[in-house]
Structures are given as C-alpha cells and as structure tokens.
Amino acid sequence: MATETKKSTPLLSIKGLTASAGDLKILKGIDLDIYPGEVHAIMGPNGSGKSTLTNVLAGRPDYTVTGGEVLFEGQSILGLEPEIRARMGLFLAFQYPLELPGVRAWQFLKAGVDAKRLHNGQEEMSAREFDQMLKAKVAEVQIDPELVRRAVNEGFSGGEKKRNEVLQMAVLDPKLALLDETDSGLDIDALRIVSDGVNLLRSPDKAVVLVTHYQRILNYISPNHVHVLYDGRIVRSGGPELAHELEEKGYDWIKDLVDATV
Amino acid sequence: MTTAPAKYAHYLADFQSLTEGPGAEAPAWLKSARDNAWTKFAATGFPTARRGNERWKYTNVGPIARTDFGYPLAPAPADGSEGLVPSYQVSGQTVFDLIYVDGVYSPGLSSPALDASGVVAASLAVAAGNDSLDLEGQVGRYAPPDDDGFAALNTAFLRDGAYVNVADDHAEKVVIRISYITSQSEDANHKVTYPRTMIVAGRNTDITVVESYRGPQESVYFTNAVTEISVREGAKLDHYRLLLEGGKAFHVGTSRVIQEKDSSFSSASFALGTTLARNDLEVLLDAPGAYCSLNGLYLTADNQHIDNLISIDHAKPNCTSRLNYKGILDGKSRAVFGGTVMVRRDAQKSDAEQTDKNLILSNSAEVDSKPSLLIYADDVKCSHGATAGHIDADTLFYLRSRGLDLDTASRMLVHAFASEIINTVNLEPLQDYLNTLFAAAIPNKALPIAGLVPSRRAKAAGDK
Numbered sequence: 001m002a003t004e005t006k007k008s009t010p011l012l013s014i015k016g017l018t019a020s021a022g023d024l025k026i027l028k029g030i031d032l033d034i035y036p037g038e039v040h041a042i043m044g045p046n047g048s049g050k051s052t053l054t055n056v057l058a059g060r061p062d063y064t065v066t067g068g069e070v071l072f073e074g075q076s077i078l079g080l081e082p083e084i085r086a087r088m089g090l091f092l093a094f095q096y097p098l099e100l101p102g103v104r105a106w107q108f109l110k111a112g113v114d115a116k117r118l119h120n121g122q123e124e125m126s127a128r129e130f131d132q133m134l135k136a137k138v139a140e141v142q143i144d145p146e147l148v149r150r151a152v153n154e155g156f157s158g159g160e161k162k163r164n165e166v167l168q169m170a171v172l173d174p175k176l177a178l179l180d181e182t183d184s185g186l187d188i189d190a191l192r193i194v195s196d197g198v199n200l201l202r203s204p205d206k207a208v209v210l211v212t213h214y215q216r217i218l219n220y221i222s223p224n225h226v227h228v229l230y231d232g233r234i235v236r237s238g239g240p241e242l243a244h245e246l247e248e249k250g251y252d253w254i255k256d257l258v259d260a261t262v
Numbered sequence: 263m264t265t266a267p268a269k270y271a272h273y274l275a276d277f278q279s280l281t282e283g284p285g286a287e288a289p290a291w292l293k294s295a296r297d298n299a300w301t302k303f304a305a306t307g308f309p310t311a312r313r314g315n316e317r318w319k320y321t322n323v324g325p326i327a328r329t330d331f332g333y334p335l336a337p338a339p340a341d342g343s344e345g346l347v348p349s350y351q352v353s354g355q356t357v358f359d360l361i362y363v364d365g366v367y368s369p370g371l372s373s374p375a376l377d378a379s380g381v382v383a384a385s386l387a388v389a390a391g392n393d394s395l396d397l398e399g400q401v402g403r404y405a406p407p408d409d410d411g412f413a414a415l416n417t418a419f420l421r422d423g424a425y426v427n428v429a430d431d432h433a434e435k436v437v438i439r440i441s442y443i444t445s446q447s448e449d450a451n452h453k454v455t456y457p458r459t460m461i462v463a464g465r466n467t468d469i470t471v472v473e474s475y476r477g478p479q480e481s482v483y484f485t486n487a488v489t490e491i492s493v494r495e496g497a498k499l500d501h502y503r504l505l506l507e508g509g510k511a512f513h514v515g516t517s518r519v520i521q522e523k524d525s526s527f528s529s530a531s532f533a534l535g536t537t538l539a540r541n542d543l544e545v546l547l548d549a550p551g552a553y554c555s556l557n558g559l560y561l562t563a564d565n566q567h568i569d570n571l572i573s574i575d576h577a578k579p580n581c582t583s584r585l586n587y588k589g590i591l592d593g594k595s596r597a598v599f600g601g602t603v604m605v606r607r608d609a610q611k612s613d614a615e616q617t618d619k620n621l622i623l624s625n626s627a628e629v630d631s632k633p634s635l636l637i638y639a640d641d642v643k644c645s646h647g648a649t650a651g652h653i654d655a656d657t658l659f660y661l662r663s664r665g666l667d668l669d670t671a672s673r674m675l676v677h678a679f680a681s682e683i684i685n686t687v688n689l690e691p692l693q694d695y696l697n698t699l700f701a702a703a704i705p706n707k708a709l710p711i712a713g714l715v716p717s718r719r720a721k722a723a724g725d726k
Contacts, residue, residue: 058663061655086665098660102678102685108664111674115665151678168664 009074011036011207012057012176017068018232019056026052028232030068034176037204041218041243042211044229045251050211051095053229054178058092059085072176086112087119089175093165093182100152105164108152109134109171116172137170141197159190166197177201178209183217195220215247230254264297266304269327274304276333277418283335285421291398292390292420299407299417308411317410320598320630321540321569326512331454331484333419334364346443347371348474350695355470357437358383360424363445365455367422375436380429383438386458389425397425400460404490404518404546412514412540416456416488423458424473430465430494437470437689444477444485444511452482459489463497463525470689474504475513479535482510489517493525495549500688505533505541506699509564514540523549530686531570532696533560534703539568547574547581547609558587559683561703562595562627569598574616576609576639585616588683590676591627592705601633605642612642620650621679623709652712672709677701 010033019027026049034040044050056063057070059082070078077085100108113133114124125133138145143163153161162182169177179198183191198208198221210221218226218240226242227234230251235258236242246254264281266274277300281293288296308327309318346361346368360383361371367385375381376388382395390397407414424440442457463469475485485507493499507513513536521527533539545554560568574583589597599618620629631648653675661671680700687693 060659060663062659081668082659082662083665083667083671086663092663094660094663098657100657100660100675100678102681103674108661108674111666111670112664115667115670119665172664 010034010071011073013069013071014057015069015071017053017056017070018066019052019063020066021052021063025066026063026232027056030232030234032227032234034207034209036175036207037202038225039202039208039210039221039223041223041226042209042229043213043215043226043243043246045255046213048229049232050229051180054092054180054209054211057085057178058082058090083115084119086172086174087116091169091172091174091177093162093169093177093179095180095182095184097153097161097165099154099156101154103152105148105150105152106134109168112168112172134171137167140200141167141170142193143167158185159187162186162194163190163197166194169201170197174201175205176207176209178211180211181213182210183212183214191217192220215243218243228254230258264300264304266300267307270304270307272330272332273415279335280333280419280421288387288421289390289398292401295402296418296420299402299414299420302407303411303414303418306411306414317542317571317600320600321538321567323514323538325538326484326514329452329482329484329512331452334453334455346441348439348441348472348695350691352437352689352691355435355437357439360385360438360440362422362424362440362442362455362457364453365422365442365457380432380464381436382425382427383436384425386423386425386460387421395425395427397460400462400490400492401458402490404492404520405488405516409516412486413488413516416458416486416516419456420458421456423460425460426469426471427462428464428467428469430467432464432467435468435470437472439472439474441474441476442485442487444481444483444507446478447481447483452484454484454486457485457487459487461489461491461499461501463491463493463499465494466496467494468498470500470502472502472504472689472692474506475515476506477508477511479508480510481508482512483508484512485514487513487515489515491517491519491527493519493521493527493552495522496524497522498526499528501527501529502687502689502692503529503531503541504696505531505536505539507536507539509535509537509566511536512538515542517541517543519543519545519554521545521547521549521552521554524551525549525553527552527554528686528688529555530557530559530683532558532683532700533562533568534699535566536568537566539566540571541569542571544573545575545583547576547583548578550578550580552578552581553583555584555686556586557683557686559589559680559700560587560597561590561592561680561700562597563592563705564595565593566595567598568595569600571598571600573602574604574614576603576605576612576614579608579610579612581609582613583615585614586683587618588679589618589620589629590623590680590704591620591629592623594624594626596628597630599629599631599633599648601646603635603644603646605635605637605639605644607638609639610641612639612644614642614644616646618648619679621676622650622652623676623705625710652710655711658711668708669706673701673704673706676704676709
C-alpha cells in the first residue's frame with residue numbers, strides 16, 4: 001500500500017498512557033504510533049476504554065491522566081487545553097454530539113476556524129470567504145444545507161448529528177481525526193455518506209483513528225491497521241484481516257485469548 | 263381632606279404640589295381618580311411580606327419605602343436629547359415615537375399620531391382632554407388602585423403617559439415606541455416617576471408596541487409604572503417591555519392585559535441592570551380562541567433583585583397560553599419567579615405551558631422559582647417546569663474541542679441561552695439591538711460549570 005511509506009516521526013505517538021475517571025482505572029497502558037497517511041481502527045467490546053482513549057486524547061476534563069505520554073507532531077499535548085489541541089489539528093467526532101440550541105452552525109464553525117487560523121498566525125477569515133468555504137464543504141460531505149442554517153444539532157436525528165460531525169471535521173480540516181463510534185446508529189445510506197466524508201479527509205499528511213464496535217464501517221473506510229482494545233489495553237494489532245476475524249469469532253474470542261494468557 | 267401616615271408625608275407633599283400645580287388643569291374625572299387613588303395608597307401604603315402577602319413574599323420593598331423619592335414637578339430640559347430616542351431604526355413600517363423625560367411628554371422628541379386615519383398614539387394628558395377618546399372609562403379599568411399600593415400611587419400621580427388606540431379594522435401594521443426616561447439629577451434628589459401606558463388594539467388590528475424604561479447609571483431613582491392593555495377581537499398585539507434602568511434604580515411595573523375572542527398577545531420582557539425590579543403581569547383570556555405568549559429574559563448581577571410575577575387567567579374555553587421566562591444570574595443577585603396559570607371551570611380545551619429556566623453564573627446567586635397551575639376544568643392540556651443550573655460541562659467541552667477557548671465558549675453558550683427569548687421578537691432591528699445589549703452584558707469571567715465534581719463525574723463518565 002502506498003500509504004505504508006512511513007515518515008520517521010509519527011503524527012501521534014502514545015506511550016504507556018494510563019487514565020482514570022474518578023477512582024475507576026480505565027486505560028491501563030496504551031502504546032500506539034500513528035503515522036501520516038494512515039487509518040487506524042480501534043475495536044473492542046463495550047467498556048474496553050475505546051471512548052476514553054479518544055476523549056483523553058482530545059482533552060476531555062472528565063478524565064485524569066495518571067501516567068504516560070502523548071506526542072502530537074513531536075509535541076507533548078497532555079498538559080494542553082482541549083481548544084489548543086483542536087487548533088493544532090486534532091479533531092474528535094463525538095459519539096453523542098451535543099445539541100446547541102441558540103448557537104448557529106455558521107457562527108460556531110467560523111469561531112472554530114478563526115481560532116485555528118489565529119493560532120497558526122493567520123488572520124480571521126472574512127465572512128464571505130467563510131461562506132464560500134462552508135458551502136463547498138456542505139456540498140462535499142452531502143449534508144442538507146438547511147441543517148447548517150439551524151442551531152447546531154438542535155432537533156437533529158441521530159444520523160444527522162453524525163453527518164454534522166463529519167461536516168465540522170471537513171470545515172476544520174484536522175491533521176488527525178478521532179471518530180468515536182461515528183458509525184453507530186447509522187443506516188446504510190448514512191453510513192456511506194459519513195464514510196465518503198472521512199475518505200475525503202484521507203491524504204498522505206493526515207491520519208484517521210476510527211473507534212468502532214462493528215466491522216461494518218471498515219467496508220467503506222479501509223484501515224491500514226486494526227487494534228483490539230480490551231480492559232484498557234491494546235491486546236492485538238494487525239491488518240484489515242483482524243477486523244474480519246473479529247467479526248467471525250466475536251469479542252468473546254478476544255476475552256478468552258486474553259484471559260488465557262493472564 | 264388629603265391625609266397620610268407620617269412616613270408618607272413627603273409623598274403627600276408631592277401629591278398636593280401636583281394637584282394644586284400642574285395637575286390642576288386635568289379633567290374632573292381624572293382629578294377624582296387621583297384623589298381616590300391617594301386615599302387608597304394612604305390607607306394601604308407599600309406592600310410588605312409580613313402580612314402573609316404571597317404576592318410579595320420574596321421581595322422586600324423596604325428600600326423603596328425608606329428612600330425619600332421626590333416627584334419632579336418641572337420636567338428636565340430635554341437637552342442632548344438625541345440619546346433619548348431609541349437608537350435602533352425601524353424601516354418599512356409606520357413608526358410613532360412617544361418620548362417622556364421625568365414622566366412628562368416631550369413633544370419635541372416625539373412623533374405622535376392623534377388623528378392619523380384611525381391611529382392614536384399620543385400623550386395621555388392630551389388624550390385625557392379629548393372627550394371623544396373617552397379615557398374616563400378606560401383609566402384604571404384593568405389596573406385599579408385597589409390592586410396594591412404601587413398601582414394606587416401611580417394613579418394618584420397620574421399626570422401624563424402614553425395613550426395608544428388603533429381603531430377597529432385598521433389594516434396597516436403600526437409600530438409604536440414609548441420611551442420613559444429618567445434624567446440625570448442636577449442635585450442629590452432621588453426622583454420618582456409614574457409612567458402610565460394605555461393600549462387599545464382595535465378589532466382585527468396588527469400592532470407592535472415597545473415600552474422602554476431607561477435612566478442614568480449612577481443615580482438612585484424609582485420608576486413606578488402601570489400599563490393597561492386591551493386586545494380586541496381578532497387583534498394581534500406584539501408587546502415588548504425593555505427594562506434598561508440604571509444600576510441603582512428601582513422599578514415596579516404593573517401590567518394588566520385583557521384579551522377578547524381570537525386575539526393574540528405576544529409579549530417579551532427584557533431586563534438588565536436595576537437594583538430592584540418587579541414585573542407584575544396579569545393576562546386575562548376573556549373569550550374563546552385567545553392566545554398569549556409571554557416571554558421574559560433577565561440578566562442580573564451584583565446585589566440586584568428581580569421579581570417576575572406573572573399570572574394568566576384562562577377564563578374561557580379554547581384559549582392557549584405560553585409562558586417562558588429565562589434568567590441569567592451573576593454575583594449575589596437574586597431572581598424570583600412566580601408564575602400562575604389559572605384554568606377556570608368553564609375553560610375546557612385550555613392549552614397552557616409555562617417554564618422558567620435560570621442559568622447561574624456565580625456560586626452566590628439565587629433563584630426562587632414557583633410555577634403553579636390552578637386547574638378547575640377537566641379537559642385541558644397544561645404543563646409547567648422550572649430549572650436552574652450552571653453551564654453544562656459536556657456542552658462546554660464540545661465547543662472547546664472545536665477550538666473555542668473557555669471564555670468564548672462560555673459566552674457563546676450564555677448568549678445562546680438568551681437568544682431563545684430574543685428570537686421571539688418580531689421586529690428585526692429591535693432583535694439586533696437586544697442581541698447587542700445582552701451580548702455586551704454577559705460578564706467576562708470564568709464561569710462555574712455544572713458537572714465538574716470528581717465523584718459525580720466518575721459515575722457519569724463510565725466508558726461507553
């Protein structure tokens with residue numbers, strides 16, 4: 001695969017990451033390198049720590065990092081506020097996108113784009129330029145333009161919310177996109193549209209981490225690497241064939257495998 | 263003949279100065295209404311919570327009763343007057359402006375309508391002298407001086423105000439802006455004004471009235487306002503009340519609304535500043551098919567206190583009411599919300615919803631919210647609810663994850679909370695004006711966030 005050509009520095013490097021929520025230890029030592037151009041799928045049963053991993057990477061304050069290190073383009077990010085990580089080019093597509101009544105999508109997205117531009121030493125985008133860019137992205141990710149005129153996610157269906165996450169991702173144009181079960185609750189058409197949106201982002205200098213419970217989305221977004229997370233650790237890594245194996249054998253296979261080695 | 267307890271001696275002196283001075287020219291019926299109201303006030307005085315008075319349970323008007331507010335007999339010169347007219351421009355609609363400085367109508371600043379093809383929007387003093395308008399039967403009809411001491415005092419000092427009457431079947435939409443302004447005192451005197459507004463929306467008319475109250479930021483003054491509104495059959499009235507008083511001001515507003523068959527009354531009340539504000543609004547749905555939507559937005563800080571007492575009376579069947587008030591509280595401020603929806607025995611098929619939501623920006627602000635439903639009919643659809651809380655931590659994280667810093671994200675969420683009410687305003691320039699006002703009033707500071715308690719978080723967070 002062309003994208004296998006690895007540069008020397010990973011885009012994201014996770015070393016020995018442990019994290020808790022309150023007294024509950026969730027991540028028990030994660031090691032993972034993600035190189036530009038790659039798509040990684042992280043699979044695992046419920047409660048294995050998949051969502052925690054993406055949320056910790058994005059800087060959600062609900063979790064406490066208890067050990068380890070995360071480097072984004074060589075820079076340690078665990079001490080940085082979530083907004084700084086976002087401006088550096090990290091994006092989290094939420095498993096449960098929130099409704100923001102009274103916040104118009106236009107205003108919300110422009111604030112995000114401008115914050116990133118200012119961070120990078122650029123000027124804020126003019127309203128007109130942003131307008132054109134937004135229109136283009138709306139067309140690109142095939143979202144109903146009406147949704148952009150409304151308050152963010154307010155009264156949206158589950159599928160619309162997920163598609164709106166993909167639009168936000170396209171507009172903010174991150175270097176690393178973390179998709180937290182973006183495929184859950186989508187019908188087959190929505191899944192295809194969401195997948196197309198993600199595939200648009202694929203480029204030699206960007207990377208995607210897909211967190212998913214099911215193999216289904218991997219039919220549309222083919223990963224370079226598949227990891228299985230169980231009880232806060234990556235217990236198995238492989239190529240796309242690992243996803244198929246999981247699909248066939250189920251998560252009990254992993255559980256048995258791990259429990260046998262303990 | 264006119265007497266009062268010693269503690270109201272200065273009100274009595276002012277009352278006598280008014281009735282013997284500029285008020286002496288009023289028609290006989292108005293003079294007698296004033297005398298009658300004074301007698302009521304002298305007997306009842308200002309309300310107190312002590313007598314088991316539910317209507318004033320959470321609001322102490324002691325500071326008003328204790329301050330010697332003086333009635334300005336001569337109006338302040340309306341100099342530098344440009345700042346006194348509303349700053350937002352309304353285009354494409356006929357607009358009449360009525361401007362009052364220290365309670366007295368300012369002809370120079372106003373653009374009234376006295377005989378303009380069915381629209382009267384004029385000084386109440388002028389209208390009172392015009393027999394064909396028959397104000398005698400209207401003044402005090404819906405807000406009688408018996409209601410409470412404040413309404414009585416307002417009527418006792420009734421000298422001028424605004425009179426709006428749009429004739430039945432008047433087809434053109436009109437906008438009337440009524441601005442009551444207290445001017446900066448030259449001396450240390452604390453002024454009191456008694457704005458009086460009467461609005462009659464004739465049959466099948468469509469009108470918008472904006473009532474605003476403003477005053478100097480640093481002066482202690484008192485506005486005691488009464489508004490009486492009649493919405494006739496099939497009429498549509500959009501009514502906005504802007505309380506933009508100074509930070510040391512006291513404001514007591516009493517509004518009474520009566521609605522006829524198939525009429526629509528959409529109101530929004532906005533309050534910023536004001537050390538003590540009371541917004542007492544009663545709507546009587548007096549005929550089938552009437553609809554009212556009462557919205558409110560208040561933003562308080564420091565030691566400010568706001569009391570919204572809203573009551574809707576479903577007296578007849580098939581009426582619909584929506585009551586939605588929202589508060590944003592900072593500092594040690596306190597908000598009181600008393601919402602009562604009464605559905606009478608005959609009022610079958612009533613449809614009523616009321617909510618009061620509060621966003622608390624500090625750890626020492628306080629809300630007393632008491633929504634209540636009194637239902638005596640059996641075939642009705644009614645709901646109520648009240649909430650109070652900080653900015654939601656998950657929502658805040660969502661915004662921050664898109665690159666917005668904590669302050670920007672917080673302010674965006676506070677403004678979004680307010681915008682639900684601001685968006686009910688049907689007059690775009692006013693909507694823009696309010697958006698700017700409220701955006702500027704949102705405090706610039708770190709806000710407390712709901713859900714950021716470690717033990718609770720652990721439970722809520724549990725990995726998905």
